[in-house]
Amino acid sequence: MENLPQIVGVLSDGLPETVIATLGGVLLTIILSIVAGLLLLSSSRTVRGVTRVYVEGFRGTSEVVQLFWIYFVLPVLVGFQLLPLFAGIVVLGLNHGAYGAEIVRGAVRSVPRAQYEGAIALSLSPAQRMRRVILPQAVVEMLPPFNNLFIQLLKSSAILALITVPEVTRQAREVLIPNFGADTLLIFGVTFVIYLVLAALITLVMRLLERMASARLGRRPSRAARAAARAAGPTGTEGVAV
Amino acid sequence: MSTPDTTEPMIVFDGVEKRFGSNVVLKDLHFTVAPGEHVTLIGPSGSGKTTILRLLMTLEQCNEGTISVGGRYLSHEMRGGKLGPPREKYLRDVRKHIGMVFQQFNLFPNMTVRGNLIEGPTRVLGLSRDEANGRAEELLDLVGLKEKIDAHPTQLSGGQQQRVAIARALAMRPDVLLLDEVTSALDPELVAGVLKLLQDIGDTTDITILCVTHEMGFARDFSHRVMMFDGGRVLEDAPPAKLFTDPDHQRTRDFLHAVLNH
Numbered sequence A: 001m002e003n004l005p006q007i008v009g010v011l012s013d014g015l016p017e018t019v020i021a022t023l024g025g026v027l028l029t030i031i032l033s034i035v036a037g038l039l040l041l042s043s044s045r046t047v048r049g050v051t052r053v054y055v056e057g058f059r060g061t062s063e064v065v066q067l068f069w070i071y072f073v074l075p076v077l078v079g080f081q082l083l084p085l086f087a088g089i090v091v092l093g094l095n096h097g098a099y100g101a102e103i104v105r106g107a108v109r110s111v112p113r114a115q116y117e118g119a120i121a122l123s124l125s126p127a128q129r130m131r132r133v134i135l136p137q138a139v140v141e142m143l144p145p146f147n148n149l150f151i152q153l154l155k156s157s158a159i160l161a162l163i164t165v166p167e168v169t170r171q172a173r174e175v176l177i178p179n180f181g182a183d184t185l186l187i188f189g190v191t192f193v194i195y196l197v198l199a200a201l202i203t204l205v206m207r208l209l210e211r212m213a214s215a216r217l218g219r220r221p222s223r224a225a226r227a228a229a230r231a232a233g234p235t236g237t238e239g240v241a242v
Numbered sequence B: 001m002s003t004p005d006t007t008e009p010m011i012v013f014d015g016v017e018k019r020f021g022s023n024v025v026l027k028d029l030h031f032t033v034a035p036g037e038h039v040t041l042i043g044p045s046g047s048g049k050t051t052i053l054r055l056l057m058t059l060e061q062c063n064e065g066t067i068s069v070g071g072r073y074l075s076h077e078m079r080g081g082k083l084g085p086p087r088e089k090y091l092r093d094v095r096k097h098i099g100m101v102f103q104q105f106n107l108f109p110n111m112t113v114r115g116n117l118i119e120g121p122t123r124v125l126g127l128s129r130d131e132a133n134g135r136a137e138e139l140l141d142l143v144g145l146k147e148k149i150d151a152h153p154t155q156l157s158g159g160q161q162q163r164v165a166i167a168r169a170l171a172m173r174p175d176v177l178l179l180d181e182v183t184s185a186l187d188p189e190l191v192a193g194v195l196k197l198l199q200d201i202g203d204t205t206d207i208t209i210l211c212v213t214h215e216m217g218f219a220r221d222f223s224h225r226v227m228m229f230d231g232g233r234v235l236e237d238a239p240p241a242k243l244f245t246d247p248d249h250q251r252t253r254d255f256l257h258a259v260l261n262h
Ligand SMILES: Nc1ncnc2c1ncn2[C@@H]1O[C@H](COP(=O)(O)OP(=O)(O)OP(=O)(O)O)[C@@H](O)[C@H]1O
Pocket: B020, B023, B025, B043, B044, B045, B046, B047, B048, B049, B050, B051, B052
């Protein structure tokens, strides 16, 4: 136990890398999810097909292997190597963007037909319909599954340890284990807690966004409904997935 | 109310056929509506009344024949002297002249009442925010909801939402207004207010109005003409005084009898 301060210190040194990788990955995930999600709804078969290939390609292959491709194989092919952290962000984004695309597609499709028709009756252009009417309503549906996805992304960021990024997991394995070998339990216990706290932060932010988005739609959930949701929490879908 | 003169029709259905799969809903349909005319469509459920309004709003495309509004084709675009399928941009241009109010209001829940009213005018008609706001306030005054301008659609009663939806359609200054059972989703005590509003709009504007309703009292006062549909065709087309009191067809008589005694 006397080594706890050093252990926490060394793991904290890895925190910026973990946070940057996660935030970068989240940003790229959001962009790719929206773009690919909308392309999956395109009226063009070709566009849908190409996007499908991206989605299935990244969902169906190992994230670790994708990382090795970008970090080790790509340099052989194109002649330069990405910074490890940057390569990691790209893989996290590409991978989770493939899952996010399905979330966006599903949420957009869940907006009632009547809303499109209301927008057509006002002569809005297809882009205006999407941006002004459909997406703002779809966002509410997207936020809970994106919360799950971002937490998964946070946990996936540990694979960056494999390409020398000194993030939390690598700090634990490469710095602490060789030096405080007897404290394995403590080292990985603290590591555990760090990920738990970061995941809680993600959930906090997403809940806030969710509340704002539903308030904008005028469906602020009632206090009773919120209490019921909280009570159901541990056995609910979120509890299982996180 | 005198029947407006009928020189250049505002709406022309010419040999229109509309199918959903093998279900032929409208067949060889011909009729015209004069500018400023108020026409009520009646007929049994499934006779294609909603389909006619949706074709006019370009929410559906017809399979045969042509439809035109204000001299311009809807399901076709005249290009190089030939009729072809319409492009999105052309459709948007035609739609600007047509407004529709839906049974379920279809207000945008992600915008306030004001947002709903200024969205079309600012983004489609190119009005400035100030102009659009002015227009919105004016229309809310007309529909009696001035104080609700910054309210959320979900904070309004059904009747109030439907008034906002009517105001939203009017904010586009359409030549043609389509009303599809706009009071059917309302609680009975809210119906009269909305019908009164529509009567006022009919009396004070020269908008061409096509209306589907089961409110026969309103149809009688409001319409210049009533069209009875059955089997995908116009069974009977007459001024309300004639159609409601002395219809030519037994089918119309039965239908009116059923509706008035429901
Ligand atoms: N999108 C659609 N797909 C398939 N069939 C449809 C569709 N829309 C309408 N129909 C069919 O077309 C026919 C006419 O429907 P429409 O809604 O125009 O009738 P209506 O006269 O408005 O009836 P109601 O009084 O019940 O509103 C019905 O048989 C209906 O099932």
